[in-house]
Amino acid sequence: MVWKRWAAIFVGVAAMGTLIWSPLLEAQAGMKAQRAVKPPVNCSRVVFEGDVRAGESFEKVFAPGLRFYLEPLQSGWIVRVLAANEPRGPHDYAELATPPYRSVSPLLIGTDWSFRAQDAVAWNPRRFRYAANGEIFRRLAGFYEKVMGNDPASSAKAAVLASEQPEGVLRILDARIVPGLADQAQMAATVASHLAETPHTVDQSAKPSPLGRVEELRFRVELDLPTGVRAVQGADVEIFLCSAPTSETSGASERLNRK
DSSP states (O other): OHHHHHHHHHHHHHTTTSOOOGGGHHHHHHHHHHSOOOOEEEEEEEEEEEEEETTOOEEEEEETTEEEEEEEETTEEEEEEEETTSOOOSOOHHHHHSOSSSSOOTTEEESGGGOOHHHHHHSOSEEEEOOSSHHHHHHHHHHHHHHHTTOHHHHHHHHHHHHTSOEEEEEEEEEEEEEBOSOOOHHHHTTOOOTTTSOEEEOTTSOOBSSEEEEEEEEEEEEEOOTTOOOOTTOEEEEEEEEOOSSTTOOSOOBSSOO
16 A cells, blocks of 8 residues: 555654655655756744644635635644645645655544654644645645546656755644553654653543543644745744755755754
8 A cells, every 4th residue: 555655664764853755755865966056145934832632723824815824633733834825625735745645644633554643743843834825735736636547747847846946844842631541653763852841741630541642732833934924914033044946846945953
């Protein structure tokens, strides 16, 4: 099955401390090596904080036509970036720019894929990407079915395009959890390494279960803005040095001052 294939890929790649499309790593590295080095330029990011309880959502428009949405699931939450003024379709800007698809993902904050509640909050921070605009979103959506059908050419093109998109980070500032009693899954062990550094409290009154439950989250979101896009009025904006875009479709590039 496709999801098993990507899950196996994720385990090996995440152990190296990143989420990259593993089968295309060497090809992408070769392409990036051929690109001319660009001088640093000023880029900007929107920063905001929020909190949710289980079953609640969080939503914020951060740039014209773009909104961040923390959608509640039975297992926890999923991070989405959506068009602010368009009907919602089957995919979103963050999903398509953060492969692998239908697999373990930094967008999922909860007990999916055999993550226990303590694993969910120990994967911190969560780094992802999102399509810079509607045109790129539609291009990525056009690759989706062929990628899921294991078409190498489409997978290569989608991976390169996704890697050029602006980055987002969700940092868990505090959490309230019911810990799971099951042994830690292998996939969780590769990324859930910051439980001691993530402030959290344990609900001692809740009924125990194998995976547990994330009951509350307080978080900080940082969203690099696409080139030429301004934040909505009143937003908290930070300026940082980045590499100049390498193409007309690329958003803010690799940040030089990761926290």
